[in-house]
């Protein structure tokens with residue numbers, strides 16, 4: 495069934511879509527409350543304008559909002575956020591697979607494409623791509639029913655010395671981070687072995703695809719989502 499909580503007549507504009515998507519991402523996929531300050535920090539908007547928007551979204555029954563508790567997505571708000579995320583990730587995959595973009599180049603373009611309104615276009619795109627389950631950064635793509643599978647739950651930093659894994663996603667999909675990964679030859683499905691962990695600063699010596707050694711910082715290791723093998 496498609497987006498069962500949404501009333502098709504309630505039009506939602508671009509700014510509202512971006513807020514719902516942000517709240518979804520900051521709330522552990524709609525599970526927790528998000529404070530006004532967390533939203534204003536993330537979106538780099540003034541707290542007063544964030545509050546105004548939260549009131550609007552609350553009037554449309556897309557969030558529950560109480561002044562000191564922050565915002566919590568309603569089922570309808572969650573559906574709307576998932577719709578935007580679905581479009582964003584399908585477009586990212588399309589750009590990488592069919593228009594020869596690299597994974598570090600697609601996010602900004604998908605930020606624009608995710609607001610296209612035609613559901614028919616998105617459903618055809620989904621079909622054209624073969625109903626994919628994850629985007630070029632390893633993030634799950636919600637299906638037409640809003641369902642998605644969370645695949646990544648561990649980071650490289652959680653592995654012990656000697657353990658092996660495959661890169662299945664990135665926590666940080668900024669182009670700066672992805673460009674860095676390009677430089678050290680890490681991409682999705684790259685095999686990584688932890689050779690040594692340095693207690694001094696948390697950096698990790700790894701072997702990439704059993705070929706070359708590389709030291710990565712603690713920060714980098716916390717942003718690599720992996721599946722142990």
Ligand SMILES: [Zn+2]
Pocket residue numbers: 582586600601602604667
């Ligand atoms: Zn993106």
